[in-house]
Amino acid sequence: GAGVSQSPRYKVAKRGQDVALRCDPISGHVSLFWYQQALGQGPEFLTYFQNEAQLDKSGLPSDRFFAERPEGSVSTLKIQRTQQEDSAVYLCASSLAGDFPLTQYFGPGTRLLVL
Amino acid sequence: GQQLNQSPQSMFIQEGEDVSMNCTSSSIFNTWLWYKQDPGEGPVLLIALYKAGELTSNGRLTAQFGITRKDSFLNISASIPSDVGIYFCAGRSGAGSYQLTFGKGTKLSVIP
Numbered sequence: 001g002a003g004v005s006q007s008p009r010y011k012v013a014k015r016g017q018d019v020a021l022r023c024d025p026i027s028g029h030v031s032l033f034w035y036q037q038a039l040g041q042g043p044e045f046l047t048y049f050q051n052e053a054q055l056d057k058s059g060l061p062s063d064r065f066f067a068e069r070p071e072g073s074v075s076t077l078k079i080q081r082t083q084q085e086d087s088a089v090y091l092c093a094s095s096l097a098g099d100f101p102l103t104q105y106f107g108p109g110t111r112l113l114v115l
Numbered sequence: 116g117q118q119l120n121q122s123p124q125s126m127f128i129q130e131g132e133d134v135s136m137n138c139t140s141s142s143i144f145n146t147w148l149w150y151k152q153d154p155g156e157g158p159v160l161l162i163a164l165y166k167a168g169e170l171t172s173n174g175r176l177t178a179q180f181g182i183t184r185k186d187s188f189l190n191i192s193a194s195i196p197s198d199v200g201i202y203f204c205a206g207r208s209g210a211g212s213y214q215l216t217f218g219k220g221t222k223l224s225v226i227p
Contacts, residue, residue, distance in 0.1 A: 031213070042118055042203050042217030043158065056214070091157050104215070106157030
C-alpha cells in the first residue's frame with residue numbers, strides 16, 4: 001500500500017520567497033504531524049492535526065510558518081518570507097490514532113534550501 | 116527545542132560486532148521509541164517500549180526502557196552492512212501527549 005508521500009522532494013528558494021510543502025498521509029489516518037529536521041539533528045515537532053483540526057501548533061518557530069489540513073486529508077505547510085535558518089528537511093508523519101505515536105509513519109521529507 | 120542526549124554520536128564497527136547506544140533525558144518519559152533513518156528517507160520505527168524496565172527484541176535488535184524512565188538503550192547484535200544508518204531515540208512524555216522528542220542520532224558505519 002502507499003505510504004506517506006511528500007512533495008516536492010527538494011525545494012530551493014531565494015530568501016524572502018514563500019514556499020508551500022505538501023503532505024499526503026496514508027489513507028484513513030486521522031492524525032498528521034509536521035517535523036523540522038536540521039542537518040545533523042533529530043526531528044523537532046512543529047504541529048499536529050487530528051482530522052482537519054489543528055490541535056497543537058506550539059512547535060512552529062514563528063508566525064511565518066502556517067499549516068493547514070482543510071479536508072482532514074492532505075496537509076500543506078507554508079513558510080512565508082523564507083530565511084536561511086529555515087533550511088532543513090521537513091518531515092510529515094501520519095498515524096491512525098493520535099494517542100499512539102508508536103504508529104507514526106514518516107514520509108521521505110522535503111529538503112528545503114534557502115539561499 | 117528540547118532534545119534527548121544520545122550517545123555515541125557516531126561509531127565505526129566491523130561487520131559481525133555487537134553495537135550499543137543509549138539515550139538519556141532530564142525528564143521522565145512514558146514511552147521510548149527507537150527509529151532508523153536512511154539517507155534521503157524518513158525515520159522508520161524499530162522498537163517501541165511502554166513500561167519502565169521493559170526489555171523488547173526485534174530480530175537482532177534489543178531495547179530496554181530504563182527503570183528511572185529517563186533513559187533507554189538499543190543493542191544490535193552481529194551487525195551487517197545494511198545496519199548502516201542513523202539511529203534515533205524518541206520519547207513521549209505522557210498519555211495525553213502526542214509529541215515526540217528526538218535525540219540527535221547515532222550514525223552507525225559498518226566495515227565489511
